[in-house]
Amino acid sequence: MMKSLSLRNNLVGYTFISPFVIGFLIFTLIPAAASLYFSFTDYDLLSAPNWIGLENYTSMFTSDDRYMQSLKVTMLYVFLGVPLRLIFALFVAMILNTTSKAVGLYRTVYYLPSIIGGSVAVSIMWRNLFGDQGVINVMLNSIGIDSVRWFGDPNAALFMLVTLSVWQFGSSMLIFLAGLKNIPTELYEASGVDGAGFFTKFFRITLPMLTPIILFNLIMQLISAFMTFVPAYIISKGEGGPLDGTLLYSLYLFRQAFVFFDMGYASAMAWVMLIIVGVLTAAVFATSKLWVHYETEGGR
Amino acid sequence: MILKKFKWPIYHIFVGLLAIVMVYPVIWLLMSSFKPSNLIFTTSSSLIPDPWIWSNYVTGWIGSSGQSFMSFITNSLKIVIFSTIGAVLSSAFIAFGFARLQFKGRAIWFAVMMVTLMLPHDVVLVPQYIMFSKLGWIGTISPIVVPQYFGVPFFIFLMVQFIRTIPREMDEAATIDGVGKFGLFLRIILPLIIPALATASIFSFYWRWEDLMGPLLYLNKPSSYTVSLGLKMFLDSESVSNWGAMFAMSIVSLIPVLGVFFLFQRYIVEGISTSGLK
Numbered sequence: 001m002m003k004s005l006s007l008r009n010n011l012v013g014y015t016f017i018s019p020f021v022i023g024f025l026i027f028t029l030i031p032a033a034a035s036l037y038f039s040f041t042d043y044d045l046l047s048a049p050n051w052i053g054l055e056n057y058t059s060m061f062t063s064d065d066r067y068m069q070s071l072k073v074t075m076l077y078v079f080l081g082v083p084l085r086l087i088f089a090l091f092v093a094m095i096l097n098t099t100s101k102a103v104g105l106y107r108t109v110y111y112l113p114s115i116i117g118g119s120v121a122v123s124i125m126w127r128n129l130f131g132d133q134g135v136i137n138v139m140l141n142s143i144g145i146d147s148v149r150w151f152g153d154p155n156a157a158l159f160m161l162v163t164l165s166v167w168q169f170g171s172s173m174l175i176f177l178a179g180l181k182n183i184p185t186e187l188y189e190a191s192g193v194d195g196a197g198f199f200t201k202f203f204r205i206t207l208p209m210l211t212p213i214i215l216f217n218l219i220m221q222l223i224s225a226f227m228t229f230v231p232a233y234i235i236s237k238g239e240g241g242p243l244d245g246t247l248l249y250s251l252y253l254f255r256q257a258f259v260f261f262d263m264g265y266a267s268a269m270a271w272v273m274l275i276i277v278g279v280l281t282a283a284v285f286a287t288s289k290l291w292v293h294y295e296t297e298g299g300r
Numbered sequence: 301m302i303l304k305k306f307k308w309p310i311y312h313i314f315v316g317l318l319a320i321v322m323v324y325p326v327i328w329l330l331m332s333s334f335k336p337s338n339l340i341f342t343t344s345s346s347l348i349p350d351p352w353i354w355s356n357y358v359t360g361w362i363g364s365s366g367q368s369f370m371s372f373i374t375n376s377l378k379i380v381i382f383s384t385i386g387a388v389l390s391s392a393f394i395a396f397g398f399a400r401l402q403f404k405g406r407a408i409w410f411a412v413m414m415v416t417l418m419l420p421h422d423v424v425l426v427p428q429y430i431m432f433s434k435l436g437w438i439g440t441i442s443p444i445v446v447p448q449y450f451g452v453p454f455f456i457f458l459m460v461q462f463i464r465t466i467p468r469e470m471d472e473a474a475t476i477d478g479v480g481k482f483g484l485f486l487r488i489i490l491p492l493i494i495p496a497l498a499t500a501s502i503f504s505f506y507w508r509w510e511d512l513m514g515p516l517l518y519l520n521k522p523s524s525y526t527v528s529l530g531l532k533m534f535l536d537s538e539s540v541s542n543w544g545a546m547f548a549m550s551i552v553s554l555i556p557v558l559g560v561f562f563l564f565q566r567y568i569v570e571g572i573s574t575s576g577l578k
Contacts, residue, residue, distance in 0.1 A: 012481050013403025020394045023450020031427035109319040115561045119510040120531040121550035125329045133341040171572050178573035227420050230512050253422055263426050270422040
């Protein structure tokens with residue numbers, strides 16, 4: 001009796017999650033395994049994959065300067081963009097964490113860029129804001145700075161991408177805002193009685209209480225920043241220029257796969273990316289014991 | 301907290317100015333779309349179009365490569381609607397299994413789903429492309445739409461969180477009344493998680509409407525291009541310098557996104573705050 005009951009439970013349970021299980025096998029597990037296999041081959045889609053061992057991996061780090069460039073650009077993009085975005089998100093969340101009636105309106109306006117940010121239209125807009133005669137240069141001129149040729153200098157071009165990413169701090173801001181609202185006001189009141197100033201409160205209460213949320217935001221933003229594709233693709237018109245200055249990892253991978261049809265190399269690149277993202281995430285988790293403060297109950 | 305040091309007017313001036321800086325690019329795009337193409341950059345510091353013209357919208361709407369912008373919108377909507385139906389319903393079905401049913405291996409599969417949620421899509425990009433091309437799906441919307449019918453990890457996670465807030469007494473009462481698990485899902489849980497379904501629908505709409513990679517890989521005829529690809533075509537033919545039309549159609553492509561945002565803001569804000577959806 002018990003046995004048939006648990007069998008029935010298992011049957012019903014797996015019926016409900018079966019779409020996920022089947023989808024996972026077909027669209028994730030099998031492709032991931034195939035991708036691992038391709039990464040050890042030379043494969044151009046037309047002829048059968050040809051086993052070449054580790055050659056894709058070794059040539060990435062020894063003979064492909066563009067790969068190293070794309071790795072460098074991506075690292076710069078991630079390690080500049082993500083902290084800036086999070087700091088900005090936290091800053092805005094803090095100033096919006098008030099009882100003012102206008103906060104709803106401000107929150108909407110600050111979140112607006114994030115809701116449209118992934119679209120081609122916004123990348124086109126950004127490209128033109130930074131044009132030779134674009135608004136950014138006009139503003140620079142008005143405060144006495146010479147125009148920058150944003151599409152002439154690889155570093156300037158990457159800066160465009162970073163600013164576009166920082167501009168879209170909205171989701172992190174909303175998550176911080178929710179976190180700030182969960183901090184018990186008694187904590188602030190008690191420390192106020194003890195005579196703590198703004199900075200003491202910020203570093204002793206706000207920041208420690210938010211660390212679980214900072215960890216969550218940091219990891220989500222790291223992963224998504226690594227996979228950024230659309231802005232680089234649109235702003236550089238698919239080339240990653242100037243001088244590979246905007247050749248983000250996903251864009252170079254896309255070009256290897258679907259412009260040069262080097263499927264083996266692109267697959268190897270994808271696996272290296274997975275390892276980098278995995279190691280980074282693990283590293284963040286490992287250090288989190290040192291800086292993330294969990295309440296005895298709850299926490300995220 | 302910070303406010304005790306600032307006076308309210310100063311606070312509003314500061315926050316207001318920052319807000320203007322934030323939306324300025326969008327306003328610039330909007331106003332530029334009413335300027336003649338040859339004046340957009342020579343007058344880029346002025347927001348007021350002089351003369352104010354509508355013709356950019358007319359030329360933009362005619363489109364390029366013989367496809368009107370209307371056809372891009374129709375194609376995008378087709379993908380959005382079919383994808384969203386599949387993504388939301390399948391995710392709700394799966395989420396019910398994870399949130400309410402006891403079965404062997406549930407914890408493992410839930411962990412698998414959470415890993416999938418963080419997996420960079422690039423890893424499966426090439427084999428998926430090969431698989432879909434072997435199936436003869438290149439040039440159709442199937443590679444974009446069909447996977448959505450197998451659940452979207454973000455939505456499953458969101459809905460599991462939501463279902464867990466529903467008291468289990470509801471389930472027990474229904475079970476005593478002789479309702480089976482499917483009935484419980486359809487008649488009790490599904491109506492109660494409508495807010496989560498709404499949030500998931502909105503995000504599904506956004507992701508599919510703005511998607512570039514999928515259409516770029518799988519749609520090869522201009523007649524099946526989506527709005528994203530249509531805009532990219534404008535950009536590719538930018539040598540003609542028809543900025544005005546490109547800007548006008550960029551605005552058109554943002555209208556549904558903004559419309560949904562203003563109508564359903566509450567669901568969006570709650571969805572992000574509770575699940576970290578992006």
